[in-house]
Amino acid sequence: MRESPCLLPARLARGGVSLSAYARQGGAPPCSDETIRLPERLIEAVMNLIWTPAQLAMLAKVVDLNGFSAAARALAVPKAAVSRAVADLEKTLGVRVLERTTRRIALTSAGRLLYPHARRIGEETDAARAAIAKLREPEARPLRVVADPTYGRVLLSPLVPRFLEAFAHVPLEVALDAEQLTEGAWDVAIRTRPPADGTTRQRLLGAPPALLCATPAYLQRRGQPERPDDLRGHDLLTPDAALLPEFRLLLERGTQRAEVPLRPKLAVDDPAVLHAATAAGLGVGLLPEFLCRQGLATGRLKPVLSEWTVPPAAALYALYPAALESDPRVQQFVDFLAANIVPALALPVPVRPPPIHPSTQDFAPH
Structure with a gap:
């Protein structure tokens, strides 16, 4: 009995062998733990789903840059890979999409119908790649920090320069605004109450005596x-x-x-x-x-009653969205606060802290 062929995407891609070639040979490639067994009639359909978007994006690049070599340089892949992708696309569609000569490349009538769709796919691919690249860049946008004005001015203000000196790659955007604590437009919030929902993570920073x-x-x-x-x-x-x-x-x-x-x-x-x-x-x-x-x-x-001690008036928490739990910038900032907030409580308090905003009056502890 003839064995059902196995789909080996990684191996086929490395070896440059198409799955349809395996099927035409009447045999089956050896299976491994990485294989996914499929009926023969679904093989080509699956391969089309996997490869067609990439082929369309390459086609659009070839047309936009008027050549396979230029497209290959822009995509940082071998020229042979671009030629192969366009050829496989034409084979899958059953029509030619490009007229190739030694001097120029032109779209066929089928290619002219296909090109607008291919270009949109290419643009979306570029946009997705750029979005992921921004996530990987710590400097992509500042870490947004919001804190209660009083605690922020006295406790956070002296720590901000020290954090920026230690973590120069993490820019900060600090707002000392109680209203923003409830609006949610922040990456890290410093407040005196823990969150009431499960979408926010918390870290106890300390309790001022x-x-x-x-x-x-x-x-x-x-x-x-x-x-x-x-x-x-x-x-x-x-x-x-x-x-x-x-x-x-x-x-x-x-x-x-x-x-x-x-x-x-x-x-x-x-x-x-x-x-x-x-x-x-x-x-x-x-x-x-x-x-x-x-x-x-x-x-x-x-x-008053100085020989007696009273419980802390409030506890300080660092809050951050659960979605940012794995963000290294958030963890670096929260770890820094946890290590330095309590020692900061022993620092002298300035008589008049510098103003944070022209419309905000200075608060001077007496």
Whole structure:
């Protein structure tokens, strides 16, 4: 019984032997693990599906450049490969598409009908190749980074120059805009809440230490708390509006633990607004320590219950779309943040960070 021939695309391509030749010989090429067994009547149809688009693209190049040699140079393939592709195309179609002479190449009537389609295929092939090439170029477009304005100015700003120095091939486009955090027009976002859906990946960068503080004028007016329960008689300014109407503040001192239920006077998820309210003397603020550092150093703010520790006011996450999980630029940037954000928390905070945008007012921690 005659064996069904095996389709060996890789081997046939390397050897330059057409599958139809195997079929005409009445035999079958030896099969291997890479072979796909097909009925004889489907062989030519499959080969047409595989090779015809490439043949059409080569035909268009030959016509556009008026020669097989020029087309071969443009495609970076041997001239014989281009000639073979056009010849195989004519054989498959059963008509001649080119009239060849020693001086010129002209389309036949069938070729004139075929050429517009061949050219479109060639253009789409070039476009696809260019699109893939852009993906492989790290410099193709900047890595878009968006961050909460307060954390971005104080923590991210000093790290950007260091990242660009270490990874000169990865340009950055940084936006300190809270609105863009929800619009999704970013590659990496730095925010204080993890994602709520499965299309975004996250990496915990760190949790800035927090403390309780107030202005000297407020404490003189309302009194200095001596123990956690004393906070019940004070106006609390908290960063987590989701916990209203009642906020349970946890405090620890060594092995001691206190949990005080409070009703905050102000709850806002913007640390800059919370800091401004505390600096204005509206109450006792639960703030990231790095925002209070300058105010504590100058005496414009005073610590409250300094012997007790409170949980971090927020945790910082680096978010990025799941589709970019394998993007080396994203991983390089996120790894850099994870290694440097926590040490950055110990750096001195400038009194007036440089403005990010002409329409954005400077934020000066006190």
